[in-house]
Amino acid sequence: MVTKCNEAFTEMSGFSSSAIQNSQLSEKLVLAEDANYDSLDDLFNCALRYEDGVFCDAKLFNQFHYAVSVKLHCVYQGCDIFALYFSVSENKSIDPITKLPNGWALISRVNYLLENNRIALKNMVLLVLEADNFSAINFRYDYMVGDQYLTLLGERLQSLLKSFGFVIRFSNAKYAILIEDNEDLPEPVLRKRIELICQNLCFALTKPIVISEQLAISKSFSIGVSSPGYQYHCYHSMQIAAETEKQKAKKYSINNYFIASPEPKEDFLRHKLIIESLPQAMSEEIIEVHYQPQYDMKTKVLVGLEALSRWTDATLGIIRPDIFIAITEDIGLHFEFDLWVFEKVCKQATLWQKQGLNVPRIAINISFKTMEMTTFIERIRDILLVTSCPTHFIELEVTETASINNSKMLSENMLQVKALGMHIAVDDFGTGYSSLSLIRTFHKSIDKLKLDRSLVDKVCHTELDKNFIKHIIELGKILDVSVLAEGVETKQQLDLLIELGCDYAQGYYFSKALPLTEVIDLIEHDTSLV
Ligand code: C2E
Numbered sequence: 431m432v433t434k435c436n437e438a439f440t441e442m443s444g445f446s447s448s449a450i451q452n453s454q455l456s457e458k459l460v461l462a463e464d465a466n467y468d469s470l471d472d473l474f475n476c477a478l479r480y481e482d483g484v485f486c487d488a489k490l491f492n493q494f495h496y497a498v499s500v501k502l503h504c505v506y507q508g509c510d511i512f513a514l515y516f517s518v519s520e521n522k523s524i525d526p527i528t529k530l531p532n533g534w535a536l537i538s539r540v541n542y543l544l545e546n547n548r549i550a551l552k553n554m555v556l557l558v559l560e561a562d563n564f565s566a567i568n569f570r571y572d573y574m575v576g577d578q579y580l581t582l583l584g585e586r587l588q589s590l591l592k593s594f595g596f597v598i599r600f601s602n603a604k605y606a607i608l609i610e611d612n613e614d615l616p617e618p619v620l621r622k623r624i625e626l627i628c629q630n631l632c633f634a635l636t637k638p639i640v641i642s643e644q645l646a647i648s649k650s651f652s653i654g655v656s657s658p659g660y661q662y663h664c665y666h667s668m669q670i671a672a673e674t675e676k677q678k679a680k681k682y683s684i685n686n687y688f689i690a691s692p693e694p695k696e697d698f699l700r701h702k703l704i705i706e707s708l709p710q711a712m713s714e715e716i717i718e719v720h721y722q723p724q725y726d727m728k729t730k731v732l733v734g735l736e737a738l739s740r741w742t743d744a745t746l747g748i749i750r751p752d753i754f755i756a757i758t759e760d761i762g763l764h765f766e767f768d769l770w771v772f773e774k775v776c777k778q779a780t781l782w783q784k785q786g787l788n789v790p791r792i793a794i795n796i797s798f799k800t801m802e803m804t805t806f807i808e809r810i811r812d813i814l815l816v817t818s819c820p821t822h823f824i825e826l827e828v829t830e831t832a833s834i835n836n837s838k839m840l841s842e843n844m845l846q847v848k849a850l851g852m853h854i855a856v857d858d859f860g861t862g863y864s865s866l867s868l869i870r871t872f873h874k875s876i877d878k879l880k881l882d883r884s885l886v887d888k889v890c891h892t893e894l895d896k897n898f899i900k901h902i903i904e905l906g907k908i909l910d911v912s913v914l915a916e917g918v919e920t921k922q923q924l925d926l927l928i929e930l931g932c933d934y935a936q937g938y939y940f941s942k943a944l945p946l947t948e949v950i951d952l953i954e955h956d957t958s959l960v
């Protein structure tokens with residue numbers, strides 16, 4: 431029977447000292463599967479057998495069913511009373527700032543409940559709660575105040591929810607509350623109960639958190655909730671659903687909550703499936719490269735091809751490249767993806783050359799994020815070597831999709847690309863991020879500006895649009911770079927662009943991006959504008 435416990439014990443076990451008192455230890459703790467002892471009794475007996483000062487090492491599962499390494503030390507206190515001292519040697523399930531359980535503890539708890547068929551995912555509801563603009567506290571006061579705030583907030587959440595849910599801290603001022611519905615309530619009843627909890631939370635969190643007599647901090651909170659009663663296919667989906675709702679709540683600077691609808695949103699699910707399928711689509715070459723021709727406006731000769739990726743998935747259907755390219759950037763796969771396309775194109779160019787085809791320069795889209803990677807040039811060199819691709823066949827089209835993080839590396843890499851004999855084109859010029867200062871800084875490395883198709887689309891509309899393009903073409907001349915108009919769709923656009931002195935054109939007026947067989951046909955037979 432436990433009569434008292436030390437702080438290390440409460441921290442390790444996840445129980446409060448009041449919850450542990452007068453209970454049997456074996457009701458609260460379980461030996462981990464790979465522990466050295468057969469049972470908890472064995473462990474305690476072993477500790478009892480030893481004299482003072484001897485430690486037994488043990489691995490135990492705590493309240494969250496997370497394995498914790500402890501040292502156990504027994505001291506006989508007379509009258510058949512033993513003090514067992516626990517000291518924790520490893521416990522990753524507790525957040526050191528708030529002493530609350532953390533994300534590991536939450537996942538362990540959920541897995542434990544699922545594996546032991548205690549309750550199903552549909553009987554769990556996850557609330558993700560975050561204080562808006564928490565970093566302002568650290569900034570305005572200091573980290574000590576920030577930590578105090580987090581601890582007090584954790585305590586408040588625990589006291590508000592102790593009989594309803596399991597409170598953990600993820601990171602910064604983001605907490606989660608797992609509510610277990612052990613009664614298997616009907617969905618509307620469970621939803622009503624969750625709504626009440628959220629309303630109470632929103633109300634209770636309007637009270638400021640008192641740090642000291644002089645300092646009380648008021649903040650707004652955003653709460654996102656997974657769909658009550660919905661059977662998510664895994665815990666991860668449930669957490670993402672709650673996080674997505676929290677993001678919605680964050681748009682309002684008041685205490686606010688959003689509850690997920692039972693069906694995960696179509697685009698969200700699709701996004702997730704794309705992430706899951708992408709590596710396989712690359713390794714199994716399900717993603718194909720198509721080629722869109724580029725023509726010289728004056729000589730009417732085919733001068734280039736732009737490599738554009740095409741992905742048709744067996745279940746998801748056609749996945750647009752701008753969608754999956756954005757995903758590669760989000761999940762950090764852009765580097766591998768861009769190099770994958772680069773290698774495919776290099777192999778193709780070498781093959782065409784061996785077959786005696788008159789291969790035009792092939793433009794490959796490379797994100798800025800890829801171009802500024804330290805190993806970019808090394809990897810490019812390796813691919814060129816392995817594929818024996820002559821570098822004059824290759825042009826890299828860069829789009830400034832995100833802010834430049836490593837401009838030194840970027841400019842070094844641009845110079846190296848040039849030194850290797852490849853060309854560089856700036857894609858989507860005239861919109862978005864592709865800025866004048868970029869062109870100014872890197873103009874020595876740049877060979878071509880690609881006029882964005884949104885500008886080309888309007889060239890025939892007004893005098894202003896026409897002048898706009900005219901001046902970009904002039905800018906190209908000043909910087910000594912050629913200009914290619916993208917998205918040319920009509921004869922009028924083409925004629926006007928020729929009049930304005932544009933060098934090259936690409937667009938549906940000539941051709942869409944073509945699959946391999948058709949592009950071979952084009953290279954073999956059709957090298958001039960009809
Ligand atoms: P982008 O580089 O600006 O590519 C041109 C896009 O415009 C292509 O769309 C092309 O099919 C489309 N297009 C070409 N001519 C016309 C036209 O006359 N009218 C209209 N309305 N559209 C035209 P796509 O293939 O859907 O590619 C979209 C974007 O996805 C590309 O924009 C590029 O940023 C990215 N992307 C495509 N393939 C790759 C790739 O292999 N690697 C990387 N990093 N990005 C790629």
Ligand code: CA
Pocket residue numbers: 736795827857
């Ligand atoms: Ca492009």
Ligand code: CA
Pocket residue numbers: 857858880882883916
């Ligand atoms: Ca473009």
